[in-house]
Amino acid sequence: MSNSTFGLLPAVTIRAADGAQATVTLYGGHLVSWRSSDGQERLFCSRASSLDGSRAIRGGVPVIFPQFGARGTGMRHGFARVATWQLESTGDADGAAWAQFVLTQADLPEAIAAAWPYAFTLHLRVAVKAQSLELHLSVHNTGEQAFPFSAALHSYFAIDQLSEARIGGLQRVRYSDETPQDALQAEEVLQFEDKLDRIYYQLPGALSLQSGSHTLRLEQQGFTDAVVWNPGAQDAAALSDLADDEYQRFLCIEPALIQPDLLAAGAEWTGRQRLEFT
Numbered sequence: 001m002s003n004s005t006f007g008l009l010p011a012v013t014i015r016a017a018d019g020a021q022a023t024v025t026l027y028g029g030h031l032v033s034w035r036s037s038d039g040q041e042r043l044f045c046s047r048a049s050s051l052d053g054s055r056a057i058r059g060g061v062p063v064i065f066p067q068f069g070a071r072g073t074g075m076r077h078g079f080a081r082v083a084t085w086q087l088e089s090t091g092d093a094d095g096a097a098w099a100q101f102v103l104t105q106a107d108l109p110e111a112i113a114a115a116w117p118y119a120f121t122l123h124l125r126v127a128v129k130a131q132s133l134e135l136h137l138s139v140h141n142t143g144e145q146a147f148p149f150s151a152a153l154h155s156y157f158a159i160d161q162l163s164e165a166r167i168g169g170l171q172r173v174r175y176s177d178e179t180p181q182d183a184l185q186a187e188e189v190l191q192f193e194d195k196l197d198r199i200y201y202q203l204p205g206a207l208s209l210q211s212g213s214h215t216l217r218l219e220q221q222g223f224t225d226a227v228v229w230n231p232g233a234q235d236a237a238a239l240s241d242l243a244d245d246e247y248q249r250f251l252c253i254e255p256a257l258i259q260p261d262l263l264a265a266g267a268e269w270t271g272r273q274r275l276e277f278t
């Protein structure tokens, strides 16, 4: 483990013995770089992103909690991505390097804590080895009152070209988008070249993302749903923290728990994702 910086943000880099490495900024508990052991950067981060703690990082893996998007009265996509986490522990296990980060109610700025007055502890564990990455997010209700929450890992994967990327594992899965009716995906493979913003519910199994000669397998547990998002040309142009052409170079596939779960006092929820390139 070494301390580093990413832009102006303090960060922690972990390295496995085989060369796989990951960098996480304390701001957001945000995984900003994942290099598999072959040295390839697997995550996208916008060259126009703020990297000074003034707003969420556009890229990597933002942690979404306790609200997804605008589905609630709180901050868009929640406060976890703009709060400052702490490094709790690091280590090695079976050739993997890991680091665990923690965020509690006490770490939040007063106004945010007042607007969401629940006692909680979030843990994010990041582990890398060879061609794989494991992310564990846990939510612990440390207070005496139940609270509802949604959560997601808003991963931005680096791809060669949007129109050529292929997502598998979504056939016959129900999704919602901006149209009024939910639908079932007919195609075996999802392929698109401009804006797409869908929430797929109750995934039956693993997903795959094929880009160029690489195939990524995505497995998730605890997170029941997955969001597939790319802003497309028009929305990308309206995002000040994304360069106009960059939408072609990433795809967000986000393990998510969209319908708020009610977490009882003392209870804990864990969501896991395992990613592996083949």
Ligand SMILES: O=P(O)(O)OC[C@H]1O[C@@H](O)[C@H](O)[C@@H](O)[C@@H]1O
Pocket (backbone or CB within 6 Å): 069, 076, 077, 154, 197, 198, 227, 229, 254
């Ligand atoms: O610009 P933000 O807040 O990071 O959100 C980016 C996107 O995040 C996705 O998860 C949502 O489905 C999109 O609707 C949204 O536009």
